[in-house]
Amino acid sequence: MTPWQRKLLPWLLVGVPLAVLAVWGLVDNARLFLVTLLNGLTLGSLYFIVASGFTLVFGLMRNVNLAHGSLYLLGGYVGFTIAEKSGSWLLAVAGGFAIAALAGLLMQLLILRHMQNQDLRQTLVTIGLSIVIADLLLWVFTGQVHQMEAPALLQGPVRDLPVIKAYSAYRFSLLGLGLLIGVALWLLLNRTRVGMMIRAGVDDRAMLAAAGVNVNLVFAVTFALGAGLAGLGGVIGAVELSMVPGEDTRLLLASLIVVIVGGMGSVVGAAIGAAILGLAETYGLAYAPTYSVVFTFLILVLVLAFRPRGILGRAA
Amino acid sequence: MSAAQWRKAMNSAAATPAEGWNTPARSTEPSNVRVFQPLAAVRGIRAIHVLVVLAVLLFPFVASPFLTFQVAGQSFALGLIALSLTFLAGYGGMVSLAQMTVAGIAGYTVAIFGTSGTALSLGWHPALVLVLAMAFAVLAATLIGWLSVRTEGIYTIMITLAMGVGFYYLALQNYSVFNGFQGFQKVYPPAWFGTDWRSPLPFYFLALAFAAAGYFLVKYIARAPFGIALQGIRDNPRRMNALGYNVTAHRVAAYAVAGLIAAVGGILFTWYNGLITPGSIGMSWLINILVIAVLGGMRHPIGPFLGALIFVLLQTFAIDLIERERFNLVIGGVFLAIVLFSPDGLLGLWSRARARLRRAGPTSSNVR
Numbered sequence: 001m002t003p004w005q006r007k008l009l010p011w012l013l014v015g016v017p018l019a020v021l022a023v024w025g026l027v028d029n030a031r032l033f034l035v036t037l038l039n040g041l042t043l044g045s046l047y048f049i050v051a052s053g054f055t056l057v058f059g060l061m062r063n064v065n066l067a068h069g070s071l072y073l074l075g076g077y078v079g080f081t082i083a084e085k086s087g088s089w090l091l092a093v094a095g096g097f098a099i100a101a102l103a104g105l106l107m108q109l110l111i112l113r114h115m116q117n118q119d120l121r122q123t124l125v126t127i128g129l130s131i132v133i134a135d136l137l138l139w140v141f142t143g144q145v146h147q148m149e150a151p152a153l154l155q156g157p158v159r160d161l162p163v164i165k166a167y168s169a170y171r172f173s174l175l176g177l178g179l180l181i182g183v184a185l186w187l188l189l190n191r192t193r194v195g196m197m198i199r200a201g202v203d204d205r206a207m208l209a210a211a212g213v214n215v216n217l218v219f220a221v222t223f224a225l226g227a228g229l230a231g232l233g234g235v236i237g238a239v240e241l242s243m244v245p246g247e248d249t250r251l252l253l254a255s256l257i258v259v260i261v262g263g264m265g266s267v268v269g270a271a272i273g274a275a276i277l278g279l280a281e282t283y284g285l286a287y288a289p290t291y292s293v294v295f296t297f298l299i300l301v302l303v304l305a306f307r308p309r310g311i312l313g314r315a316a
Numbered sequence: 317m318s319a320a321q322w323r324k325a326m327n328s329a330a331a332t333p334a335e336g337w338n339t340p341a342r343s344t345e346p347s348n349v350r351v352f353q354p355l356a357a358v359r360g361i362r363a364i365h366v367l368v369v370l371a372v373l374l375f376p377f378v379a380s381p382f383l384t385f386q387v388a389g390q391s392f393a394l395g396l397i398a399l400s401l402t403f404l405a406g407y408g409g410m411v412s413l414a415q416m417t418v419a420g421i422a423g424y425t426v427a428i429f430g431t432s433g434t435a436l437s438l439g440w441h442p443a444l445v446l447v448l449a450m451a452f453a454v455l456a457a458t459l460i461g462w463l464s465v466r467t468e469g470i471y472t473i474m475i476t477l478a479m480g481v482g483f484y485y486l487a488l489q490n491y492s493v494f495n496g497f498q499g500f501q502k503v504y505p506p507a508w509f510g511t512d513w514r515s516p517l518p519f520y521f522l523a524l525a526f527a528a529a530g531y532f533l534v535k536y537i538a539r540a541p542f543g544i545a546l547q548g549i550r551d552n553p554r555r556m557n558a559l560g561y562n563v564t565a566h567r568v569a570a571y572a573v574a575g576l577i578a579a580v581g582g583i584l585f586t587w588y589n590g591l592i593t594p595g596s597i598g599m600s601w602l603i604n605i606l607v608i609a610v611l612g613g614m615r616h617p618i619g620p621f622l623g624a625l626i627f628v629l630l631q632t633f634a635i636d637l638i639e640r641e642r643f644n645l646v647i648g649g650v651f652l653a654i655v656l657f658s659p660d661g662l663l664g665l666w667s668r669a670r671a672r673l674r675r676a677g678p679t680s681s682n683v684r
Contacts, residue, residue: 123473124610127603127651131647131648132648132649135645138644249598260474300479304463304464309467
């Protein structure tokens, strides 16, 4: 087998069955198939927004921030309160981002900075923080389900679409927002000085410090950005998924799977992983409800078995 | 340069692990002592050991049935599950958050294949069920280990957490095998020798026997060639690989051994609770096991049992101090305090207190 063929083999093994299933789905019920496709992509958008923050923090600081889910919940609840008080969705989004970024900044400055090279200890601290934050939020907001409303502009369906007839405008905007954030992150990482420092830090922390960059400042900014993205995801998700105490576990698990599948420290990897996870979950729910979790599990196991670093991961 | 100087130079720079705070105390025995000396253990017995054994054996006769069953019995079962994590993390350097999942798999197997109050149970013979439960759990642990060990240390937490929570969702949403949200009720130990093994006294001694077995097993393995190799792999995998040890195989084997310990603990815990539901293996319990292991200290096999005792005492008596619902806040706060101020857990606090007292004495040396 030539190297060319060997590289092509996994794509064929996975791609051909998927293509066959896709054709069957289209022929069987085109509307269901396409709606599920859109649902999966929009869910993947939400997962991407949240997981990109997680992978940024992990890629740069080697810190598995298991409080990420709690930050999502924090942003969501605060955004919900702001939306209720002020009636403005944009303000809620900004507020959710800001409060989560602030919480992340405080975490980094007050606690994590003092354990610079102890990755395991940092992770344990984030676990403790996640328990405390989640319980505090439960205390303040109780176990009630909070549902936020979409902004007036985005409420209701978009009509007169080719096969699917109508689709929620808010979900379309989710897709757009995910793309926007993805492009903005890419621009930040690849076209700005801060991004250059972050990328350099991902490759070699010690050299970055030796080159004279204030590494602590870069860490603080990155952590705040990562946490803020989680909070942003929280406000956006509050409309689509509703705020319940168990959501932090669910989003944390989703972020973990996205990052494991897509590759650590890679934003493009997070996008790919999020798309795969969103599509797998939604198609699983639509076509085989009892076994949708098994699909997610299967993907995780397959990726770990054949590419332990993720699809776009590289050696640390 | 003498051999001792060379050894010191080799071991000083590269060999110190990045997180020295959770490695167990190293054995100071020379490496050429391989003779099996059963009576060597007897020589090491001191008054404190005799006292502890007597206290543990006489405890149920002086304490109330509530304390015997709810506190001590539960501590032994939880401590056994946490011991599997201490073994993996302290001696193997791999923090796996899926130990409760492995314990839960054993518990679910006992519930599904044995007798319970739920109609889905198959009602097979108890001995067969127990063997099957341990086999499935060890198999699951090996699979989890095989998937996690090929990546670096910090990934293990993420991967095992993802697998553990994934299994939780599977058990929660599947009704044909796992009976979904309700799980299995009335999972009781079989009535061997006509005893109700779930009444306080028998359960206490059953749990004590297995806890002691687990404790001595870990102590033995830590000094056996496999355990020493595992600790070497924890400290410097590259060097061990260069010496010819199969690093991956040792790590996966460690997962399998830990899986066996967790399986026994899981079966005991299921019998203690009398039921098994997805809630027993949810994220909070996965993290609780980690909390228990860190609380007690990962240096020595007694750590998880101490941690489990503190955890159970907090859980049982916290109602008197704060609201029952705020228990998570208390345990999270305690965990945070331990990680921030004494990463070695209670054992670390104890050894530091002892060192300080010794330093206050006439002459002492800080050389270990």
